[in-house]
Amino acid sequence: MIAIGIDIGGTKIAVGLVNETGSVLAQQSLKTDPDKTPSQLIAETAQVVNSLLEQQNIAPADVKGIGVGAPGPLDAKNGRLDSPPNLPSWHGFGVVEELRKHFGAWPIHFQNDATAATLAEKWLGAAKDADNFIFITVSTGIGAGIYMHGRLITGASGNAGDVGYIMVEPGAAGTEGYWEQIASGTAIARQASELLGRPVGTKEAFDLAAGGDAQMRELIDVTYKRLGMGCVSLINTLDPELIVIGGGVSQIGEPLFDAIRSYVSQHALSPAGRRTAVVPAALSQNAGLIGAASLVHQAY
Numbered sequence: 429m430i431a432i433g434i435d436i437g438g439t440k441i442a443v444g445l446v447n448e449t450g451s452v453l454a455q456q457s458l459k460t461d462p463d464k465t466p467s468q469l470i471a472e473t474a475q476v477v478n479s480l481l482e483q484q485n486i487a488p489a490d491v492k493g494i495g496v497g498a499p500g501p502l503d504a505k506n507g508r509l510d511s512p513p514n515l516p517s518w519h520g521f522g523v524v525e526e527l528r529k530h531f532g533a534w535p536i537h538f539q540n541d542a543t544a545a546t547l548a549e550k551w552l553g554a555a556k557d558a559d560n561f562i563f564i565t566v567s568t569g570i571g572a573g574i575y576m577h578g579r580l581i582t583g584a585s586g587n588a589g590d591v592g593y594i595m596v597e598p599g600a601a602g603t604e605g606y607w608e609q610i611a612s613g614t615a616i617a618r619q620a621s622e623l624l625g626r627p628v629g630t631k632e633a634f635d636l637a638a639g640g641d642a643q644m645r646e647l648i649d650v651t652y653k654r655l656g657m658g659c660v661s662l663i664n665t666l667d668p669e670l671i672v673i674g675g676g677v678s679q680i681g682e683p684l685f686d687a688i689r690s691y692v693s694q695h696a697l698s699p700a701g702r703r704t705a706v707v708p709a710a711l712s713q714n715a716g717l718i719g720a721a722s723l724v725h726q727a728y
């Protein structure tokens with residue numbers, strides 16, 4: 429059986445056909461053009477789905493369902509986006525109802541994109557053997573998903589794990605101190621640019637630090653500490669056995685993971701918490717699509 433995965437993002441909507449072993453058989457993206465209405469974009473998404481099914485010779489009876497991952501905050505129960513900052517014209521839009529106009533027959537699953545990616549890490553990725561783990565994505569913002577007691581924790585409205593707005597360090601870096609304001613890729617670039625008095629990208633800030641720039645070294649060290657602080661809050665609250673970290677910033681690799689592990693090993697409250705494993709996500713390519721499809725293929 430095939431799952432149709434749809435990953436709605438600020439810049440593109442990725443559509444893919446994913447089989448039961450997690451292989452993407454075919455995929456295509458369309459731009460989330462702000463000049464088009466959400467209804468128009470969903471109609472275009474439906475056309476892409478139909479053409480992919482046709483290309484692959486897949487009959488409607490071989491489709492198990494549609495999985496949709498979308499940015500939060502959202503209302504998963506009612507299949508609506510709520511107020512995702514990067515999709516202003518979609519605020520309050522009923523994605524599931526609109527998709528049903530095109531695809532009445534198949535079940536439609538709708539969850540926060542980080543929650544969907546969490547299920548994918550359990551299905552095929554770095555958390556295959558874990559029954560209690562947290563997936564964190566450090567990217568443009570910071571998001572997370574929670575998997576506990578062998579189940580995905582979605583919360584009452586589908587916003588569990590939307591951790592970008594947990595308070596980490598009040599007043600830090602001239603902000604209110606929410607985690608993603610001070611430790612996301614966007615936050616790193618903003619602070620680096622302020623310090624050096626010119627536009628500096630996230631990766632460039634890391635490269636300058638590695639090359640010996642003292643200001644950038646200090647910024648990156650503080651950022652690692654802030655990433656560790658957020659992890660410790662989650663560990664103390666949820667008692668996971670494993671933390672999986674993905675997202676663009678995690679591509680820095682071992683220095684970031686070593687720093688977070690070191691912070692966790694010193695600051696988590698319980699002895700078990702201090703031993704929490706912190707590992708890189710295994711799915712990077714197509715993680716959004718496979719996450720959306722996992723909502724169809726995996727029980728949650």
Ligand code: ADP
Nearest residue numbers: 566567568569613614630631675676677679680
């Ligand atoms: P999105 O937030 O759209 O899902 P990503 O997960 O790719 O996108 O995250 C984008 C952020 O990650 C940006 O701030 C970008 O500068 C940063 N980033 C991307 N690649 C790297 C890298 N190799 N090293 C450090 N930062 C990176």
